[in-house]
Amino acid sequence: MTRYLRLLRIFLVNSLQLEMEYRANFAMDALNALLAFGSGLLVLYAIFEHAESIGGWSFPQALALLGVFMILEGFIELVLYPNLNSLPEYIRKGDMDFMLLKPVSAQFLVSFRYIRLWKLPELATGVALLGYAMAALNTLTPATVALTVVLLVSAATIVYAIWCMLTTTAFWLVKVENLPEFFYSIFSAGRFPVSAFPTWARFALTFIVPIAFVTTVPASAAAGRLDGAMAAGSLLVAALALLLSHGLWRLAVASYTSASS
């Protein structure tokens, strides 16, 4: 465990060195974060100009949800995009061989080797927005904050596991490398509380593609309207998804035959 933490620190330092090489990216990514924030806000304003609430959520509660969505989106850009998305290429070109030869978990290596630190502005904007919304809702107590953080970590774990499973299919479906993009498009449903969707979609977003646990549940905790069963459910889904992703990974690596052989 400590070895993996030490590795993670080395990866971070190395990523920082890499990012300093491309400092111009920072300006662009900060601008992108600002735009994501502005457009999210514009959409909420347009909705609340014509409605009192969305799926039973008030404006400040919806702001908290937007904050959570931006945090998770930031996490995807920061960690998932630069790592897991390269997996299909590793497999196609045979670079996967080198990953498997290293004396650490190849899944860990493929998942966390590069951290794109310039994507931090979006995550930071999300944190600030969430904090602002919680202050407006009077829920900024240590207990709520702690619960929200736990559920955010759980949400990130769920997103990671799903993303990892979708990219792992590249071991068999070499040509289809855009499956995570499909998940990403459904993830955008997480901008809105699941209660705003029709019953069948609410079911699908809870049990089939568990977006409800990714954004609605942490935001509910932040807004002080969480039901305990959903919080427990989030942790359960995260553990299950993580186990499943690891199982699928091992199955995939076992059937890997390298590119040239």
Add this chain to the structure above:
Amino acid sequence: MHRLRLLHRLFAVSAAETAEYRAPILVWVLTGTMPLIMMMIWMGLAKAGPMAGYEAEDFAAYFLAIFLVRQMTVCWVHEELSREIRLGEMSPRLLRPLDPYWLFVAQHLTVAAMHLVIALPVAVIGFAATGATIPLEPANSVLFVLAIAGAWTIRFNMLYGVGLLAFWTDQAAALGNLIFTLYIVLGGAVVPLDLFPASVQQALAFLPFAYLLNFPVEVLLGKLTGPAVLRGFVVQLLWILLFVGLRHLLWRNGLKRYSAVGA
């Protein structure tokens, strides 16, 4: 005659290429579900009563049409261009006796056709499930095809220009992402534009995005009066002239700066 034969070959080649990538294209169509998500959200909001004149079925028709327009005007040319310029892969294209522009045009049109084939059944199911209808009159349909052609030409030339910026900066692809966000939100794929405050709507009339999504959809749904349709087409034409001109300018000056990796 020579031109026609060339065009025929171009499309034949890109159709063969497209057929090779059936599975990824299916996934790309499915990634365009954002308008369908927004459809459900707005229909849910409209249950309490019409919003700014929109009943639930009106939202359904609007967003299903947006979904189709997005599939018909799918464009990723800036990503390919900027990558090829950065990595020096542009060189083989320059050896051919034809502006690479036309190769990309053929590629994008065949892929768009494939997108439409997959997306149409999805939209039909959407219309059946929501009870939404489109007033399909001959005049609307013809004007809609024209508006789509205009929207496609603006978007393609705009993003082509963005891709060509890779001759000068490695931020071209990032700029493309930025424009995509603006296109989605300010084009009307998330909120029907007439639901924005009046001041925002006025500002949007001076940007190209509304003419890429909202305008063709309103033409199809028969929401615009004669003068408004005419004005829309004139503005589309102006944006086409601007972006085609920019594209030529960037291409001519960019080529002078281009030196392939290793050359």
